[in-house]
Amino acid sequence: MASARKAAVEPRIRLNRERVIAAAVLLADAGGLEALTMRRLGEHLNVEAMSIYNHVANKEDLITGMADEVFGEIGLPSHGDEWKTAIRKRSISFRDALARHPWATTVRDSGTNPGPATLRHHDRVIGTFRNGGFSVEKTAHAFSAVDSYIYGFAMQEKSLPFSTPEETAAMAAIMLAQLPPNEYPYLAELTADHVLKPGYSYGDEFLIGLDLVLDGLESMRDTD
Amino acid sequence: MASARKAAVEPRIRLNRERVIAAAVLLADAGGLEALTMRRLGEHLNVEAMSIYNHVANKEDLITGMADEVFGEIGLPSHGDEWKTAIRKRSISFRDALARHPWATTVRDSGTNPGPATLRHHDRVIGTFRNGGFSVEKTAHAFSAVDSYIYGFAMQEKSLPFSTPEETAAMAAIMLAQLPPNEYPYLAELTADHVLKPGYSYGDEFLIGLDLVLDGLESMRDTD
DNA sequence: ACCTGAACACCGTTCAAGT
DNA sequence: ACCTGAACACCGTTCAAGT
Numbered sequence: 331m332a333s334a335r336k337a338a339v340e341p342r343i344r345l346n347r348e349r350v351i352a353a354a355v356l357l358a359d360a361g362g363l364e365a366l367t368m369r370r371l372g373e374h375l376n377v378e379a380m381s382i383y384n385h386v387a388n389k390e391d392l393i394t395g396m397a398d399e400v401f402g403e404i405g406l407p408s409h410g411d412e413w414k415t416a417i418r419k420r421s422i423s424f425r426d427a428l429a430r431h432p433w434a435t436t437v438r439d440s441g442t443n444p445g446p447a448t449l450r451h452h453d454r455v456i457g458t459f460r461n462g463g464f465s466v467e468k469t470a471h472a473f474s475a476v477d478s479y480i481y482g483f484a485m486q487e488k489s490l491p492f493s494t495p496e497e498t499a500a501m502a503a504i505m506l507a508q509l510p511p512n513e514y515p516y517l518a519e520l521t522a523d524h525v526l527k528p529g530y531s532y533g534d535e536f537l538i539g540l541d542l543v544l545d546g547l548e549s550m551r552d553t554d
Numbered sequence: 555m556a557s558a559r560k561a562a563v564e565p566r567i568r569l570n571r572e573r574v575i576a577a578a579v580l581l582a583d584a585g586g587l588e589a590l591t592m593r594r595l596g597e598h599l600n601v602e603a604m605s606i607y608n609h610v611a612n613k614e615d616l617i618t619g620m621a622d623e624v625f626g627e628i629g630l631p632s633h634g635d636e637w638k639t640a641i642r643k644r645s646i647s648f649r650d651a652l653a654r655h656p657w658a659t660t661v662r663d664s665g666t667n668p669g670p671a672t673l674r675h676h677d678r679v680i681g682t683f684r685n686g687g688f689s690v691e692k693t694a695h696a697f698s699a700v701d702s703y704i705y706g707f708a709m710q711e712k713s714l715p716f717s718t719p720e721e722t723a724a725m726a727a728i729m730l731a732q733l734p735p736n737e738y739p740y741l742a743e744l745t746a747d748h749v750l751k752p753g754y755s756y757g758d759e760f761l762i763g764l765d766l767v768l769d770g771l772e773s774m775r776d777t778d
Numbered sequence: 779a780c781c782t783g784a785a786c787a788c789c790g791t792t793c794a795a796g797t
Numbered sequence: 798a799c800c801t802g803a804a805c806a807c808c809g810t811t812c813a814a815g816t
Contacts, residue, residue: 345780368809380810381781389809436660438713449738457740466747473744474710474756475763479699482706486698489662514673516681520697523690532698539699539767542774546766569799592790604791605800613790 345377347385351395355431358396363433393437398445400434403427406454413462414544420455421480421540428484435485464551472547479543483536495531502526569601571609575619579655582620587657617661622669624658627651630678637686638768644679645704645764652708659709688775696771703767707760719755726750 343349353374358366368389372379386392405423407416428435444452452473459469492498502525511518524530567573577598582590592613596603610616629647631640652659668676676697683693716722726749735742748754 367807369807378782380783380812383810384780436709438709449733449741453738453741456744460740460743466744470744470748471759471762471766474707474759475703475766478706478710478763479703479767480706481709482702482704483698485660485662485705485709486702509673514677516684517673517677519684520680520690520694524694535695535698538695539702542695542699542770543703543763543766546770550766591788593788602801604793604802607791608799 345375345381345385347395350375350382350385351392351399354392355396355399358433359431363393363436366433394443394445397434397437398447400427400431401445401451402447403430404451406451407458413458413464414548416458416462417455417476418540418544420458421476422537424480425484425536428480429487432484432488435481435488438481462551464547468551471550475543475547476540479539483539487532487536490532495529498530498532499526499528569599569605569609571619574599574606574609575616575623578616579620579623582657583655587617587660590657618667618669621658621661622671624651624655625669625675626671627654628675630675631682637682637688638772640682640686641679641700642764642768644682645700646761648704649708649760652704653711656708656712659705659712662705686775688771692775695774699767699771700764703763707763711756711760714756719753722754722756723750723752 350371354366354371357371357374368379368382372382375382382392386395404427405420407420409416411419456469456473459472460466464472490498492501502521506518506521506526509518509521574595578590578595581595581598592603592606596606599606606616610619628651629644631644633640635643680693680697683696684690688696714722716725726745730742730745730750733742733745
């Protein structure tokens with residue numbers, strides 16, 4: 331009875347790999363990958379840092395698990411949709427996931443030791459191109475082009491020193507003022523005539539570039 | 555005389571920002587960004603780690619300098635070439651630079667505090683689009699699309715667990731053997747029928763995707 | 779089976795002290 | 798002006814010891 335009450339007061343839910351990974355994702359979302367230390371993660375889990383090693387081989391294994399968690403959040407391309415619609419939807423979902431977890435843009439576990447969510451996701455994307463009439467070779471081209479674009483865009487977006495339109499305008503004005511205009515005339519023009527225009531948001535570029543790539547893939551599929 | 559000889563035996567060239575950055579780039583090229591520690595860098599410069607702070611504000615400042623160094627290695631788009639040729643050449647040069655310095659794919663200083671080489675490079679790229687008949691707005695689209703693609707491709711390439719064709723074949727065979735084929739049929743097909751084919755090299759995808767983007771930009775420029 | 783405390787070999791960075 | 802030694806507040810990870 332007494333011990334039951336004590337357990338209720340100090341819940342100390344059983345630790346496991348999933349809970350460790352989930353807490354680590356929260357920590358990295360809030361402060362970036364460099365804010366994720368084993369000691370800090372232990373604090374958030376009400377446990378000493380060393381206990382984490384009972385559920386995760388080491389920090390690298392932890393980060394691999396985190397990356398797979400992010401891949402699990404990406405909506406799989408739907409079998410019902412036409413290939414272009416399906417890939418477009420999952421690309422938007424992919425970019426949204428990377429925007430929620432900016433640290434994930436630099437991790438890229440998929441090359442070395444992909445987790446189950448990553449494998450399943452890749453399989454479905456490849457299958458969408460194949461069933462959309464792409465040859466095996468052209469599927470490889472398509473997969474590489476689309477994912478390169480998404481990763482690169484997410485990385486550029488993450489490294490911008492602003493996020494809201496107001497911040498953007500303020501930062502752009504400062505940068506423009508610091509810019510020697512004779513030295514960088516085109517950069518100055520782009521900043522003054524485009525970035526500083528009301529309603530500018532770098533995020534809007536995503537769909538423009540994405541559709542450019544998808545349209546290009548469509549005509550590639552139908553030629554040769 | 556004696557001191558002159560001593561100076562010859564122990565050259566101890568005067569340290570400066572450029573020499574510090576150059577040594578740091580070598581270190582990061584060899585072992586990645588995590589191999590770059592101030593103590594190790596000091597060793598390579600025959601100096602205590604703390605001396606480095608006389609030439610660099612802190613490690614972040616050092617890495618910013620390194621990123622600008624890499625941008626300086628990228629061939630500027632030539633004024634004589636037609637925009638597509640000029641951007642194509644500089645994109646290949648950009649990707650080569652990122653392949654030489656894989657750590658730079660994850661740095662992206664340009665957003666927050668671009669160095670002089672970065673600014674000059676961006677100005678020339680923007681100018682190439684403008685002189686090639688792109689409106690200011692379409693120049694922004696083009697710049698974003700091309701650089702997103704290049705960054706993303708370089709990141710994917712860097713994270714592959716193989717580089718030579720022999721390694722690729724060996725790794726792909728292992729991965730294919732580990733793959734449950736019923737669970738990931740399309741991934742298995744792509745690996746067996748494409749990646750394992752003799753002559754496969756992921757790097758070859760670069761130009762295919764790049765030309766896709768460039769052709770898309772050309773038709774975007776000429777419509778609306 | 780899981781958690782802990784102490785310890786090891788590292789980090790980046792400061793500061794007073796040297797030349 | 799530049800370099801150094803000692804020190805501080807951290808890291809990831811090990812290992813023996815606890816329950």
